[in-house]
Amino acid sequence: MVAGVVNEENQILGRAKVRAGDYTTAEDMIHAIVGICREAAADAGVPESAIEHVGVGIPGAVNRKTSFVYKTVNAPFHMVAFGDLFRREWDIPVYLENDANCAVIAEFLVGAARGKDSALLVTLGTGVGGGFINYGRLEGGINLMGMEIGHMVLEVDGVPCPCGRRGCWEQYSSATGLKRQTRDAIALHPDSLLAKLAAEEGKVGGKTPFQAARMGCPVAKGVVNRYLRYLSEGLTNLVNIFQPEIIVLGGGVSNERDEDFLNPLRRMIAGFRFNGDGLVQTEIIKAEMGNDAGIIGAGLLHRVYLLNA
Numbered sequence: 027m028v029a030g031v032v033n034e035e036n037q038i039l040g041r042a043k044v045r046a047g048d049y050t051t052a053e054d055m056i057h058a059i060v061g062i063c064r065e066a067a068a069d070a071g072v073p074e075s076a077i078e079h080v081g082v083g084i085p086g087a088v089n090r091k092t093s094f095v096y097k098t099v100n101a102p103f104h105m106v107a108f109g110d111l112f113r114r115e116w117d118i119p120v121y122l123e124n125d126a127n128c129a130v131i132a133e134f135l136v137g138a139a140r141g142k143d144s145a146l147l148v149t150l151g152t153g154v155g156g157g158f159i160n161y162g163r164l165e166g167g168i169n170l171m172g173m174e175i176g177h178m179v180l181e182v183d184g185v186p187c188p189c190g191r192r193g194c195w196e197q198y199s200s201a202t203g204l205k206r207q208t209r210d211a212i213a214l215h216p217d218s219l220l221a222k223l224a225a226e227e228g229k230v231g232g233k234t235p236f237q238a239a240r241m242g243c244p245v246a247k248g249v250v251n252r253y254l255r256y257l258s259e260g261l262t263n264l265v266n267i268f269q270p271e272i273i274v275l276g277g278g279v280s281n282e283r284d285e286d287f288l289n290p291l292r293r294m295i296a297g298f299r300f301n302g303d304g305l306v307q308t309e310i311i312k313a314e315m316g317n318d319a320g321i322i323g324a325g326l327l328h329r330v331y332l333l334n335a
Contacts (some may be wrong), residue, residue, distance in 0.1 A: 027055075030063040030318070031070040031077070033326030036136050038318060040070025050062035051116035052095075059258045060115045080118055081324030083125035085155065090327075093122040095241035096171060099188045100152060126155030126173070127164060128323030131330050133274045134159045134324065138314040146176065146270040147313070150260065154196035158268060164330055174201065176315070180259055198256035201232040201279050204249075208235045211249050219243035232279050236286055250286070258294035265308045266300040276313035288312060304317070 027046045030038040042065035049055035059082065067074055067185045086098030091108025109120045119212040123131075130139075130147035139145035139159075154176030158165045176196030177189050184193025185203075197203050208230050212221040220238040223246075224230045235253070238246030261273060280287065292310050299307070315322060 027062060028317075028321060029059070030064040030321035030325070031072055032322055033065050033198070034037055034182050036325070038130075038321060039072065039320075040068070042066040042069055046101065050102055052103050052108075053111065054153065055102055056108065056111045057115060060112060063116070072194065074099050075115075075328055077118065078122060079328055080112070080116070081121045081123070081128070081327035082108070082112075083320045083324045084130035084287060085170070086171055088122050088124055089172065090121070090123050090166070093120055095122070096169070119328075120322055121324075122159065123164075124147075124155070124166075124171070124173070125320055127157040127166075128327070129276055129313070129319035130157030130274070130323070131157055131164070131326050132235045132315045132323035133276070133313055133321040135326055135329070136197060136315075137319065138311055139272050141269045144268075144271045145274060146268055146272070147266060147274045147276060148264070149277065150199065150201055150257075150279040151282060152200060152202050153201075153258070154200045156264075158270065160268075160270075164176075169277060175260070175264065178260070178263065180256060195256070195260040196205050199253065199260055203256075204232050204235065204253050204279060206229050207253060208246075208249050211235075211245050212296070215245045218245040220246040220249070221307045233282070236282050240286065254287070254294065255292050258291050261291065261310070262298040263293050271306075272309045272311060274313045276315075280312050 028043040032039045033039055042062040044058050044062050049058055049136045063080055067077055083093055085100050086095040094105040095108045097104055097108045108122055127151050129149055133139045133147055134145045141161050144160045146158045156173045156175035158173055177193060179193045180195050181193030185197040186192050187194040187197050212224055219241055219242050223238045224234050235249040239250045270332045
C-alpha cells in the first residue's frame with residue numbers, strides 16, 4: 027500500500043508505503059492506511075491540518091457515495107463501512123473508489139487520455155482492473171461497482187479465480203497469470219533457454235518470457251504469444267462492447283517494448299474487432315502516469331465526485 031501527498035498541480039510532495047499482506051482484518055488495514063497517510067504528510071513536510079481530504083483506491087467493489095466496500099479479492103474488506111472506520115481514527119473527508127478507477131481518472135485528466143471524450147483504462151498487475159470515463163462521467167453501473175473486467179470469463183471451466191469463478195480474464199492476462207504460464211512452461215521444458223534465464227535470475231518475473239523470447243527461445247515465444255492472444259481477446263471484447271475513443275494500458279507488463287507488446291496487440295485487435303474499415307477505431311496506447319496514477323487519481327477524487335454528483 028502506498029500513500030502520497032498531492033498538491034493542486036498534481037505533484038506528489040511526499041510518500042509512504044507498507045506491506046499490504048501483513049494485515050488480515052479490515053480494522054488493522056485501515057489503521058495502517060491512516061498511518062501511511064500521516065507518514066506521507068510528514069515526508070512532505072505538510073502539517074496534517076493542511077490536508078484537505080483523503081482519497082483511497084481499493085482493489086474491489088466499492089460505493090463511492092457511501093464510502094462502503096462490498097467485496098475485495100486481495101484485501102480483507104467484505105461489507106465494510108470503510109469511511110466510518112477511517113474517520114474514527116482521522117476525522118477528515120474521505121473519498122473512496124476502485125483503484126483502477128483512480129488510475130483512469132489520473133490518465134483522463136492529466137495523463138495519456140487527456141483531451142479525449144472517452145477513455146477506458148486496463149491495468150495489468152496482480153489482477154486485471156478496469157475503469158471507464160465516458161464524456162466526463164465515471165461509469166460504474168447500478169451499484170457503482172461495475173468495470174470488474176478482470177472477472178469476465180474467457181475460458182469456461184478454466185483456471186480457478188479467487189473470485190469464485192473459473193477462467194477469468196485476469197487468470198490469463200494479469201502479470202500473475204503470465205508468471206504462472208511461464209512457470210508451467212519451464213516445468214514442461216526444463217532445458218529451455220527460458221528455464222535457464224529464470225534460474226539465473228532466481229525468480230520468474232513478468233519480464234522473463236519477453237527477455238527469453240528476444241533471445242530466440244521458442245518456448246518463451248510460445249508463452250508470450252499465448253499471453254498476447256488472451257490479452258487481445260479481452261481487449262477486443264471491451265472495444266466491441268464500449269467503443270471507447272481510447273484504451274490505455276497500464277501495469278508493469280505494458281512497459282515491454284512496443285515491437286514485443288503493443289504492436290502485436292494492435293494487429294490482433296484489428297483482426298478481431300467488430301467495427302470494420304472506414305469507421306473510427308479505438309486507439310490502444312500505453313499509460314503515462316506509471317505507478318503514480320493511483321495516487322494522483324485518488325488525490326483528484328474530489329473533482330470527479332463533483333462531476334458525478
